[in-house]
Amino acid sequence: MPLLPTLTRDLDTLIDEARLRARVAELGAKITRDYQGKPLVLVSVLKGSFVFLADLARTIDLPLAIDFLGLSSYGDDTESSGVVRITSDLSKPVEGKHVVVVEDIIDTGLTMQFLLANLATRGPASVRICSLLHKPARTQVNVPLDYVGFTIEDRFVVGYGLDHAERYRNVPFIAVVRG
Ligand code: IMP
Ligand code: MG
Numbered sequence: 809m810p811l812l813p814t815l816t817r818d819l820d821t822l823i824d825e826a827r828l829r830a831r832v833a834e835l836g837a838k839i840t841r842d843y844q845g846k847p848l849v850l851v852s853v854l855k856g857s858f859v860f861l862a863d864l865a866r867t868i869d870l871p872l873a874i875d876f877l878g879l880s881s882y883g884d885d886t887e888s889s890g891v892v893r894i895t896s897d898l899s900k901p902v903e904g905k906h907v908v909v910v911e912d913i914i915d916t917g918l919t920m921q922f923l924l925a926n927l928a929t930r931g932p933a934s935v936r937i938c939s940l941l942h943k944p945a946r947t948q949v950n951v952p953l954d955y956v957g958f959t960i961e962d963r964f965v966v967g968y969g970l971d972h973a974e975r976y977r978n979v980p981f982i983a984v985v986r987g
Contacts, residue, residue: 811980812979812980815978815979818985818986819966819976819979819983819984819985819986820983820986821982822960822963822981822984823968823981823982824981825980825981828957828968829863831958832860832863832867832940832957833867835864835867835938835955835957836864836867836868836869837867838955839864839870839938839955840867840868840869846870846906847871847872847873847906848868848870848872848906848908849873849874849905849907849908849932850864850868850873850874850908850910851875851876851898851908851909851910852875852876853877853878853879853909853910853911853923854876854877854878854879854895854896855878855969855971856912856969856970856971857911857912857940857969858969858977859968859969860910860957860968860969861874861910864910873905875899875900875902876896876899877894877896877897877898878894878895878897879892879894879895879922880893880895881918881919881922892919892922894926901930902927902930902931902932903930903931904932904933905932905933906933907927907932907933907936908935908937908938908954908955909924909927909936909937910938910939911937911938911939911940912939912941912968912969913939913940913941913943913970914939914941914942914943914951914953914956915943915946916946916947916948916949917948917950917951918949920939920951921949924937924951936954936955937951937952937953937954937955938954938955938956939953939956939957940956940957940958940968940969941956941957941958941960941970941982942956942958942959942960943960943961943962944959945961945962946962958982964984965982965984966982966983966984966985967979967982967983968981970982972985
């Protein structure tokens with residue numbers, strides 16, 4: 809019997825839990841090595857990155873602070889509106905801190921371009937991006953991707969935090985909705 813049989817009835821698995829777990833551990837190990845014991849602030853972009861953040865944070869062997877930033881670039885649609893706004897800001901200044909932005913997916917890149925420009929005005933020591941997924945076929949603006957979990961084709965994916973109209977965030981793997 810699969811996990812969550814009702815919710816996952818219409819889904820085709822793209823990246824299963826074992827692959828996610830292994831890749832997240834690799835990313836965490838790389839971040840741990842790269843920062844050489846320095847304290848880090850993980851900035852989680854809500855809401856899509858909450859599952860990735862929870863798993864990633866537990867693979868990073870550094871003194872970590874965690875903060876959240878709510879951004880909205882989508883309606884309940886599957887297309888980027890291009891209009892990004894902050895729906896909820898960080899709880900603390902990041903001035904002088906090393907920041908890793910944790911994102912679920914880089915699609916057009918418009919959301920991350922906005923966020924990088926915004927963070928730059930706050931005077932962090934450094935900013936890097938860690939995205940679980942990247943869809944290069946959809947790129948409109950290039951942003952420097954320091955840590956990427958998986959490069960995927962141009963398909964709309966759900967699960968592991970990612971939603972379609974707020975559904976499927978609690979699916980434990982990355983999937984495509986059968987349609
Ligand atoms: P971008 O601004 O086009 O790069 O879009 C970034 C945001 O769009 C992501 O943080 C997601 O919230 C959402 N998004 C883009 N592609 C997908 C997808 O395939 N599934 C679910 N959400 C997506
Ligand atoms: Mg997002």
